[in-house]
């Protein structure tokens with residue numbers, strides 16, 4: 485059986501590691517899977533995010549692939565939501581409204597048959613959101629989907645991984661070639677997110693800075709998202725509500741910016757004035773792993789197999805289970821046991 489290492493303990497690394505481990509277990513072929521990572525939950529990029537299902541900021545990644553990967557995640561979340569694990573994994577079913585101010589495009593909805601009950605907003609419904617706004621919303625979509633806040637989903641997934649014999653090593657990989665050449669791993673799955681910029685000298689990788697504010701508002705039970713460039717969003721999780729947010733390309737500042745905070749809070753209050761009376765919990769910044777196109781492919785390095793799975797932009801949670809399907813397919817297609 486191949487000896488496999490997964491670099492990265494974000495949603496993509498952990499999903500890929502579980503998918504591989506559980507596949508071999510189901511086949512009755514125990515294998516060794518190790519997650520090697522500099523940081524673990526609660527210190528990965530997803531940990532501050534609301535984990536709302538929805539494709540976002542994916543560069544030129546083909547729509548057909550995004551559809552397939554995100555559908556797989558939706559099914560995975562549905563399965564968890566229907567199980568006894570839903571509370572522990574932080575998986576919630578949530579009504580959502582997406583709004584758009586564009587006069588050219590309507591709300592992007594190539595995924596509308598994946599979510600539940602998608603319906604375009606009527607003119608009257610749109611008018612209700614447009615009261616007092618100078619820039620009017622021109623289209624809107626209402627639907628129901630899942631949130632899976634990584635700060636709960638990741639510990640659940642890590643537990644599932646280690647319970648099945650998965651191993652964990654806390655280590656920063658400084659040189660990928662050294663790991664490939666000198667370690668006993670036959671297969672290395674690279675899920676290092678923005679870390680791939682340095683690890684692989686991948687100039688196509690860039691940060692998409694995201695700042696959010698968390699507030700205590702346990703009276704909000706639906707999400708609203710303005711898709712315009714400087715649009716705000718409000719997404720409830722189990723114990724707090726996420727107010728967003730920024731998407732600043734090639735900005736590597738991980739400090740909370742007061743000006744961004746003001747824009748987030750005031751913008752969200754325009755949607756729900758009652759937010760003025762909520763308790764502020766904390767502000768958070770994460771750097772999304774932006775890329776011209778998500779990279780999911782295999783390459784040979786001598787006798788070893790290297791599979792890349794990084795560049796998930798603003799959708800790493802939405803795509804992780806579907807991308808892990810493809811990681812497993814690439815691994816099995818390489819027929820690694822007989823060739824190495």
Ligand SMILES: Cc1cc2nc3c(=O)[nH]c(=O)nc-3n(C[C@H](O)[C@H](O)[C@H](O)COP(=O)(O)OP(=O)(O)OC[C@H]3O[C@@H](n4cnc5c(N)ncnc54)[C@H](O)[C@@H]3O)c2cc1C
Pocket residue numbers: 491492493494495496497520521522523524528529530531532533534535536537538655656657658675676677678679680683693694695696729769770771772773793794795796797798799800801802803
């Ligand atoms: C404000 C904000 C809101 C978001 N909201 C959503 C949302 O609602 N829904 C959604 O789907 N997505 C959302 N995202 C995007 C999502 O969080 C990311 O796409 C996702 O977390 C990327 O996961 P990843 O596993 O690919 O990378 P990461 O989570 O960045 O994990 C990379 C891992 O690799 C490790 N690593 C890196 N380099 C090395 C190295 N050299 N050696 C060892 N380990 C290394 C790191 O320590 C880390 O464990 C949001 C992001 C932000 C910032």
